[in-house]
Amino acid sequence: MRNLYGILAAVMLVCMLCIPILSIAGNNPPAVSDESEAPLSTLPPAGKDDYFAVLNHETGAVESIPALEYVWGVVAAEMPASYEVEALKAQAVAAYTIAVKNRQEQENDPDPDLKGADLTTDSGVHQGYISRQSAKEKWGSQYDVYAKKIEAAVKAVAGETVNYNGEPITAAYCAVSSGKTESARVVWGGDLPCLTSVDSVCDLLAPDYLSEKAVDEKTFRETMKKLGFSSLPDTLSGCIVTPSRSEAGTVTEYKIGDDSATGQELREAFGLRSANFDIAEADGKVKFTVRGFGHGVGMSQFGADYMAKQGSGYREILQWYYPGSSVGKQ
Numbered sequence: 001m002r003n004l005y006g007i008l009a010a011v012m013l014v015c016m017l018c019i020p021i022l023s024i025a026g027n028n029p030p031a032v033s034d035e036s037e038a039p040l041s042t043l044p045p046a047g048k049d050d051y052f053a054v055l056n057h058e059t060g061a062v063e064s065i066p067a068l069e070y071v072w073g074v075v076a077a078e079m080p081a082s083y084e085v086e087a088l089k090a091q092a093v094a095a096y097t098i099a100v101k102n103r104q105e106q107e108n109d110p111d112p113d114l115k116g117a118d119l120t121t122d123s124g125v126h127q128g129y130i131s132r133q134s135a136k137e138k139w140g141s142q143y144d145v146y147a148k149k150i151e152a153a154v155k156a157v158a159g160e161t162v163n164y165n166g167e168p169i170t171a172a173y174c175a176v177s178s179g180k181t182e183s184a185r186v187v188w189g190g191d192l193p194c195l196t197s198v199d200s201v202c203d204l205l206a207p208d209y210l211s212e213k214a215v216d217e218k219t220f221r222e223t224m225k226k227l228g229f230s231s232l233p234d235t236l237s238g239c240i241v242t243p244s245r246s247e248a249g250t251v252t253e254y255k256i257g258d259d260s261a262t263g264q265e266l267r268e269a270f271g272l273r274s275a276n277f278d279i280a281e282a283d284g285k286v287k288f289t290v291r292g293f294g295h296g297v298g299m300s301q302f303g304a305d306y307m308a309k310q311g312s313g314y315r316e317i318l319q320w321y322y323p324g325s326s327v328g329k330q
Helices: 004-021 067-078 085-108 132-156 184-188 201-205 217-226 263-270 301-309 314-321
Strands: 051-055 062-066 160-164 210-216 251-256 259-261 277-282 285-291 326-329
Touching (some): 051 085, 067 132, 085 160, 085 301, 085 314, 201 301, 210 217, 251 263, 301 314, 314 326
Antiparallel strands (some): 051 062, 160 326, 210 285, 251 259
């Protein structure tokens, strides 16, 4: 297993030198102005396209939510409000892009599980969303500050999407990459526009970049059998093998004898933060050392915040993480 802790200091120096030049050349957007304090939901709609039909995965109810208010709720749920404004703008554009794309898809080929909605609040399916009341409970005394900060960011980029050949892309994002974002092909089995692997070395500076999880031998064997490993070696050390990986580090196959599973399958089975992990025997247990948080595809939210701190605007951030894309109103 690579000694990641030993190289972290060197990587930090590389990050400080490299990240400022990662941005794609372009004009930085204007600073966010001090706009109305009125809730976004009070803004008058211009037509049906200003709303999204959203399925609350917890209650089963479908609610029609004004687009700006929906995007506010996604940003509040998905990205720390303490992040830089340009990162929040990038998140808002990505969130709106996902919603628009899903609305188009549901108009053409409705999914009966969505009960007529454009998308769901289940972050494991589409993207998370929280109400104003939930945000108040989440932020406490910081609610007013964070709410206005996100409102300003959302209004500043209203109507903008990430596009490829004039169509909105699948603007996937993750909390923290492994230092290099993953391609859609590796994670989902097929190519998607603008979802290729790019460097995001600054993610190694994230406080939660590395995580560990240990399971006892009994739990490990029982879980592996559920994944289809029918004849595991008698010794625990025999169950520890070197996995196949993608260029970005995602485990693509963990193979023992004739049985195998993907890194994503192991991630879900063992509750790991990502599918980029090392595995070793330690004190009679199986220890996973995990890099990053999330599927690793598309925009790294930590990386977006880091780029914003270095002076990158939201368009630069988006075009870095979605190479070949354009950003603007359709």
